Amino acid sequence: MNLHWSTPELTLTFALDDGPVRLAVSPPDGSRPDPSQPLVEVTAVGHGLAASSNRHVETSLGQRLRYVSHEDTGATLRIVQEEPTTGLRVTSVFEAGAGVRAWSEASLTGPGALELTFLSSLVVGLDSVEADLYSAANNWMAEGRWSVRPLRSAALADIVRDPHHHVARSREAVTSTGSWSSGEHLPVGVLVGTSYALGWQVEHNGPWHYELGENRRGGYLLLSGPTDQEHQWSVELTAGKPFTTVPVSLVAGTDRDSAFAALTRQRRAVRRRRPVDDRMPVVFNDFMNTLVGDPTTAKLLPLIDAAAAVGADYFCIDAGWYAEGDWWNTVGAWQPSTTRFPNGLGEVIDRIHSHGMVPGIWLEPEVIGTRSPLARDLPDEAFLTRRGTRVAQSGRYLLDLRSPAARKHLDATVDRLVSDFGVGFFKFDNNTTTGPGTDKGGTSLGHGLLEHNRALLDWLDELQARHPDLLIENCASGAMRMDYAMLSRLHLQSTSDQEHPLLYASITAAAPAAVLPEQAGHWAYPISGSSTEEFTFALVNGIPGRLYLSGHLNRMTPTELDLVRAALSAHREILADLDTLVPAWPLGLPAWTDEWIALSLNGPDVSYLTLWHRAPGPSTITLPVRRATITPHFPTDPAGWTYAWTDDALTVTANTPEPSARVLRLSPQE
Helix, strand or coil: CEEEEEECCEEEEEECCCCCCEEEECCCCCCCCCCCCECCCEEECCECECCCCCCCCCEHHHHHCEEEEEEECCCEEEEEEEECCCCEEEEEEEEECCCEEEEEEEEECCCCCEEEEEECCEEEEECCCCCEEEEEEEECCEEEEEEEEEHHHHCCCCCCCCCCCCCCCCEEEEEECCCCCCCCECCEEEEECCCCEEEEEECCCCCEEEEEEEECCEEEEEEECCCHHHHCCCEEEECCECEECCCEEEEEECCHHHHHHHHHHHHHHHCCCCHHHHHCCCEEECHHHHHCCCCCHHHHHHHHHHHHHHCCCEEEECCCCCCCCCCCCCCCCCCCCCCCCCCCHHHHHHHHHHCCCEEEEEECCCEEECCCHHHHHCCHHHECEECCEECEECCEEEECCCCHHHHHHHHHHHHHHHHHHCCCEEEECCCCCCCCCCCHHHCCHHHHHHHHHHHHHHHHHHHHHHCCCCEEEECECCECCCCCCCCCCCCEEECCCCCCHHHHHHHHHHHHHCCCHHHEEEEECCCCCCCHHHHHHHHHCCCCCEEEECCCHHHCCHHHHHHHHHHHHHHHHHHCCHHHCEEECCCCCCCCCCCEEEEEEECCCCEEEEEEECCCCCEEEEECCCCCEEEEEECCCCCCEEEEEECCEEEEEECCCCCEEEEEEEECCC
């Protein structure tokens, strides 16, 4: 028999018969597919693949799993399968959101042990692999570089000539290693066929893997956390030691933009939003193109006054506040510098409080510099180790958040900064990767890292429970750990460290494909003395998300400061609707060097269309946008750009002699 289970935007069809449970997603036309791909793929030492390849499907144990039972509460579905020769039991769990959130729970029903080397979080059957794959490279200062390519021509060779020949065992695989979950690739993808689209994300703050391949009935999409093959991961399973995979989310749509809109709604469903998250403050941060890690009392006080004067709500002191000289490999104690702040950091914090702003501070909690006194004071068990030796990267040791000593140190640090200075905002950075992990305690390297990753999440949960009014920004060399394990908990995501406004435009425009608009912290760092269009361009980058303000405001002219105030006013209007808007890209997802870039944030009653033209000289572009009433949102002066409707297309002309950008408000015509 088939079991059909639905969320508000997705229907799953499970085959429950004398074979392994199999899963397919119903297309938008409402038809019921015949599931052909086993729901669970699993390998263990002594139990590998039925057909050799690098793929994680056609596993011997996966093919021998059999349906036992299921439980449907409406909001949650649990399907239990067992494999009789090993006593392996796998429960597949599904939580309804906009789409579905899923993971696998493994245990043994009897004595003995099984060394797992792979367990899928979710595997879904596809009717066809004749589809386009949207995926994104992600690197420091070059985040969110999306590309699209046909799955068939990209990786899956068509070698089938008749029913007696094999299907190719090739795969399209995307893998992230180490502790930067988005250090090379985003943990997000969208597959678009002729009449359907599937979107997914892996919700883990460490290694992950997804792959697509072909089988005789069509194809499959497989999502997982760390694996033995890719990440040196394995774990011993016994009756008393179960294992749970990392969660993943799956959504469906009819095309690219509807799939990304569904991912946006799913992210809102999995986010653990707290009352303090409703504040949505404008944060000024002193780093980008401003103090760049060199704060002092003399430099900060005029910046604080200027940030308050333009209307910032929070003021964050970035890196360097603890530094005496060269600080990279001496960090860890997180005590204020006495040379930078002769009268104490409290003088600076008091100035922030005096303006009614909330003070924030930068912290890189997970590292201890190799030259820090704490490297001697803390025991080896507080750090990630391999064969008993501390893992060292780039002049830092890496704390193991499973360790009570490590957590005690971090708890004391954060609690002290909150109690001593009234800190209400932390920028938590992470600039050092772990490598494949730690074997401390006899685990595989990959499983040690997985346990550490999960301990970090537990620490964040406990921290926010102790300090419910605390807001935390997620940063890792910009956006090197941009995932919904972290972002389901934290308030704001740094989207880049990119210093050039023209390059930041594509990062801003692409960000809503991976992160909620209301969490996407985009730097707006106007430079005093630049032209009006350059100044405006830098501000526009911050408006369609969470404007993260920087720049030497204390050096700006009255006209420049008025433009900053106007940008903040325009941004706050969008903030009122931001957590209800979904993204669309009228010109397609931006390429790194596109001349024209367009991002639309759409709601039921209003849309905000942001346009960037990144080349000098006049230029015209036509966008497939539904006819609406156009109001210049920022800047409000319409000079320099013109707009004209032709049917359901908008023709835009930028008449400026240099690169320029605009934000438009689109409302239904009367």
